Amino acid sequence: MLSHFFDFKPEVLALDEKAMELCQPYFKHMEEIRDFNQLKMLKAFADTQMSSTDMLGTTGYGLWDTGRAKLEQIFAEVMGAEDALVRSQFQSGTHTLAVALFGLLRAGDTLLAATGRPYDTLEGVIGLDGKGKGTGTLMDYGVKYDEAPLKADFTPDYDLIAQKAPGAKVCHIQRSRGYLQRNAFDLATIRKIADTARAANPEIIIFVDNCYGEFTQTEEPCQAGADLVVGSLIKNPGGGIAPTGGYIAGRRDLVELCAYRLNAPGLGKDLGCTLDTPRDMYLGFYYAPGVVCEAIKTAIYAQCLLELVGKKPIPRYCEDHNDIVTCFDAGTADALIGFCRGVQAASPVDSYAAPEPSPEPGYTDEVIMASGSFTQGSTIELSCDGPLREPYTCYLQGGLNFAASRAGVLLAVQNAYFKE
Template identity: 45%
Template sequence: MMEKTEIKADEIHKALLTRFFEIGKIVEKNQERVLRAFRQQQISEFHFQASTGYGYDDIGREALERIYADVFGGEAALVRNQFVSGTHAISTALYGVLRPGDELMYITGRPYDTLEEIIGLRGRSGSGSLKEYNISYREVELQHGLIDTETVLKSVRAETKVLGIQRSCGYDNRPSVNVSEIRRAVEAIKSVYPDMIIFVDNCYGEFVETEEPPHCGADLTAGSLIKNPGGGLAKTGGYIVGDSSLIEQCSFRLTAPGIGAEGGASLGLLRDMYQGFFMAPHTVGEALKGAVFTSAYLGAQGMETFPAPEDARTDLIQSVSFPTKESMIAFCQAVQSWSPVDSHVKPQPSPMPGYESDVIMAAGAFTQGASIELSADGPLREPYRAYVQGGLTFEHVKTAVVNAVKQLEENRMLGNKL
């Protein structure tokens, strides 16, 4: 006999089917774009072969980078397993194009926690931050969730070289920035400062809409392969897509001047990177359906969620608010208990490299840190919010969220306590 929580979950699921169909149409368009790029490059078995050592003349790696550039709307790309994370890809892009005396200005407010030490907003001296290279930093806050282009244009100085946009809300209490808003801001800025470099942190946003930031005029865009574009198959890596001359500068930072994109062994990882990118539109669609369901189902339990189920989406992140740190920890632990890996482990708040606050992270993933797999995490600071994202299948997200609610009910942590 079905329990009350399961009946409610199925009712919400049925009510969301029209929304899920809309997500499916986005998946179809993105899948066709990816498939066209694979056909254009005539991908064959030999593209999956491993290179070692210096990695020179790796035709599989080169074809994959042309596919990324094509699909994401850039002139060239770096798609490398040598990138440790999305943060590493982002920092490589920034260090690649900024020079002493330049200024970086983020126009979506304070960026994600892990970038603060890169910029030099906090962290140890001698770490090699942008600040130590005499690269200055400023930021312009969003206004009502939109890029304040009027203030941005007034704030540009002679030394301002790069304007940064973080597409996802990250751990901040703000809306994510959709592709049409990026286009509006880029067009306004480029009409006055045509040589300004517009950089976009694209993490969590790939394939959620039918266009990517380079389609909207962004000069550089970066992200992680263990998030959306890796499709749950890529084991590590990151990418940078954009203007070919800027990509060359980034490649010199990734390897060394004179080597650039010519070096970097693929070490037998190309098959997963290719197949993951092919699967990415579908996998992102599954995660996106899971996020919409999570919002609707937890909202029905009286919990505060953002975005709302009916809201347009530009990334995978779903926030859930809690009145206390204890209730937030309990929720993340409940999600962890319905993971395929380490379900027996109870995550505890702890320090993490690059974060100022302790972080609670439920992430029972096949690939360590893979945010495209279901996770629930957040910094343990007020206001207490967990950020639910990912899910290789919708069914996993639904099962985990429904059973997490059951566990919280059994522990009397719903109702007035949650």
């Protein structure tokens, strides 16, 4: 079927056939997780008694917006949280994380990064290495930063976390890998970090950057010791339908503090019009378990295919998956660029474009990105990127449906490793 629509070489189609055979049991496991999460989602919608009028949206102040309130109630139930803040006013995952951190931390407080240096775009939010100095970073406002680097094997240093936690207000855990070649942290690891930090400091706030991790398992970080979780709606929980936005979920008192930061002290969650977004946000969240399953099936297939061509993807196709991201060393700049161009060529939007490396705000090196997505910057849709620095690591994520994403990955592999 693939060769009916795209020009694949016979040796590439043979690899596809082998990969599909090897992946079947792991696809089945992800489908079981999908079904559990979809039923959990259905139950939350029913419990909230969401109605068609809740999708109409509001203007102006957005006072008495029952649709917004019910959506946040559904999020809270699904995430295992007391409360949630789900808003289209969040512009990105980084913006949502920044609102949460500024909501929790005050001058003199310490932010402890328990899983090493955070993702590149947070460096400017925190003010690390002088980035963003004078623009209103956490450090500009007197917040201190401490770090427990990961060990050489990319596991948390629990002894160091226990040593540093007593002086910290917030313990930051980044579930996904950022630009590191490590597996995403599973919920057992998140729980162990939380338990370690709390044993040393019972008042510490356990804060989890949950980007890329939602619905990859049957539980979420709030059910594994987190006080607050943060994510983006143009990643997993938006289901490829939400056009923008982010969420913060967890303890009610902490969510309220974040709402004061987003809006204004004294206003909190009471304000925030929804305009025309409620239907897309409801529908995207409802479909998210199924879409995440398709994205992880895409990841499993890509990992298997890459192993068959001699690469060493992280994670392996036969391992547990705790986010939707696959990383691997492309080996050369040409292979990285070729892989990204292959993904772009099999995208539904802008398939004619040829990605080029370029500077990106918040990143140290030039980055090449492929994303033929319906929503700009969406990473639940099939996309890949990587910094132009050795060993030319590529980060592949997303896939709204496996049939199309399979073609995209196969074309990317052919473009990178089977050139004439």
